[in-house]
Amino acid sequence: MKKEKLLMGLLVFSSILYGNSLIEKAKNNNLLAIPDNKIELYKIIDPKGLLTPEKILLGKKLFFEPRLSKASDISCATCHDLKAGGDDNVPVAVGHKGGKNPFHLNSPTVFNAVFFDRQFWDGRSPDLEDQAKGPIQAGVEMAATPALVEQRVNAIAEYVSDFKKVYGKDVKIDFDLVTSTIGAFERTLVTPSKFDDFLNGDTNALNKEEKKGLNTFIDKGCVGCHKGMGIGGSMQPFDVAAEFKFSNIGGFKGGKGGLIKVGTLRNITQTAPYFHNGTFEKLEDVIKEMARIQLGIKITQEEVDSILLFLKALDGRKSNTDNPTLPKE
Ligand code: HEC
Ligand code: HEC
Known part of the structure; x- marks a missing residue:
């Protein structure tokens, strides 16, 4: 008993x-x-303390901006649909002129990618800021060049004013700054x-x-x-x-x-x-x-x-x- x-x-x-x-x-x-605590979360997604609401919003616009592609018809959001799971739900990614990824690669999600040690299926990129340089230039994705991106962004008055607000009035808007700003937005996609x-x-x-x-x-x-x-x-x-x-x-x-x-x-x-x-x-x-x-x-x-x-x-x-x-x- x-x-x-x-x-x-x-x-x-x-x-x-x-x-x-x-x-x-x-x-x-x-x-x-x-973390459910915002301060703890930001220590992880923004260890260098670089995120501001203005930068996140500008990065978001650029993430959705088709004019960063050669034919002005494809943005990051085309293949990474934030209304869905952050990807495109097709087996192989389809980009510039309907071109398919040559290795039959599937688009991974951008949600929570900030937590990954490496980016891309083969891990060739260390972080989101660096990663964003890839798809803009890839012939089968957005097929642009750094020079074309710089020319397009600098020709749009609202972007020039946004970049000044975020980085100061003497800012030089170059390709690296465009891609790192996109990365800043992606850091918040948790x-x-x-x-x-x-x-x-x-x-x-x-x-x-x-x-x-x-x-x-x-x-x-x-x-x-x-x-x-x-x-x-x-x-x-x-x-x-x-x-x-x-x-x-x-x-x-x-x-x-x-x-x-x-x-x-x-x-x-x-x-x-x-x-x-x-x-x-x-x-x-x-x-x-x-x-x-x-x-x-x-x-x-x-x-x-x-x-x-x-x-x-x-x-x-x-x-x-x-x-x-x-x-x-
Ligand atoms: C030895 C490491 C390892 C183990 C153990 C493992 N996985 Fe995986 N898993 C991977 C790798 C690597 C991939 C990516 C493979 C690819 O996409 O070709 C993956 C992919 C997946 C995917 C697909 C993700 C996507 O978006 O395409 C799912 C779901 C998954 N694993 C679930 C599981 C489950 C459930 C188990 C346990 C039964 C498991 N894995 C065990 C390494 C592992
Ligand atoms: C044509 C469809 C397409 C477009 C447009 C596109 N991507 Fe991707 N994205 C992919 C594919 C496919 C991969 C995997 C490629 C690889 O691993 O080589 C990928 C990988 C990624 C990854 C890595 C995620 C991981 O799990 O490793 C991130 C982050 C990402 N893309 C963000 C972006 C951003 C930012 C843009 C816009 C500048 C963009 N993508 C434009 C299809 C696309």
């Missing part, structure tokens, strides 16, 4: 503690919450979710099934690569345990040492199709493929369903994604 009572007591105690101990377990496995609320201490933010999903996600080993504040965003080996089903499509071989940037799992329900070459439509199938090629394990349907519930809980709250008013010619 005494023993049973003790056991019952332990059960009740542990279920009260389950929320807290799961938070500890997640943190011990390097899952990090987006989407806290109920998973973050949970890690930040609200033990009821996730329901029982979502908590179970998180636990399965950790126990199966997904967390070995999908970790940090981005729940992804580091460079990791790909098809380690078995060959990727569609490795024949696009011929992309990864970056240094064959490493590929781990996709973020934040807002993952909104960013289909999946993988660097956009070859998987269903998230459920991606989970199975990941278990097979990255972990070399069999995963049951029940575990897949459970992980899926956790991934859905990573859908975040977006802000400042409405279209800005662009300056007239």
Whole structure:
């Protein structure tokens, strides 16, 4: 009798503690919450203290500005739709004159990219300010040149006045300043979710099934690569345990040492199709493929369903994604 009572007591105690101990377990496995405190958040997204509301707004206009492309018809927002998951929902990116990415590369999301160690699938860029130089010049994306961008921006009075407001009246508006200002806006594209609320201490933010999903996600080993504040965003080996089903499509071989940037799992329900070459439509199938090629394990349907519930809980709250008013010619 005494023993049973003790056991019952332990059960009740542990279920009260389950929320807290799961938070500890997640943190011990390097899952990090987006801070709910703005000062703490800005220490991470703006470590040099360079963001101002005016700069963020100017960066936003430039992010939506098609005149930064050669044919004045494509902006960053064309392929990174902020109303959707921050990408374009097609398998391969389509840019200048309908050109497709030569490596059959899928557009990744820009949401939460500020948390990534490296940018691009092969990790060739260190940060958002540097990254933005790529697509503007890429022949299959916006197909412009730095000189063309400088000429276009300097010819629009409202932009000249905006740049002066942000950087002072003697500012020289060059290509690097345009791209770093776009990067400043992108730094703010973070989407806290109920998973973050949970890690930040609200033990009821996730329901029982979502908590179970998180636990399965950790126990199966997904967390070995999908970790940090981005729940992804580091460079990791790909098809380690078995060959990727569609490795024949696009011929992309990864970056240094064959490493590929781990996709973020934040807002993952909104960013289909999946993988660097956009070859998987269903998230459920991606989970199975990941278990097979990255972990070399069999995963049951029940575990897949459970992980899926956790991934859905990573859908975040977006802000400042409405279209800005662009300056007239
Ligand atoms: C034609 C579609 C297209 C346009 C236009 C475009 N991108 Fe991209 N973006 C992509 C593709 C495809 C990749 C992946 C390319 C690679 O890895 O080589 C990418 C990668 C990125 C990444 C890296 C994210 C990650 O997970 O590594 C960021 C950030 C980004 N783009 C921002 C921008 C910005 C800023 C602009 C405008 C200056 C822009 N993009 C214009 C398609 C596009
Ligand atoms: C050894 C590291 C590693 C492990 C373990 C791992 N992943 Fe991945 N994951 C990656 C890499 C690298 C990519 C990017 C591959 C690509 O796009 O070609 C990725 C991509 C994904 C994607 C697609 C992201 C997108 O936007 O296209 C999902 C979803 C995913 N993983 C879920 C999981 C789940 C669930 C598990 C556990 C069953 C898991 N991963 C285990 C490294 C890993």
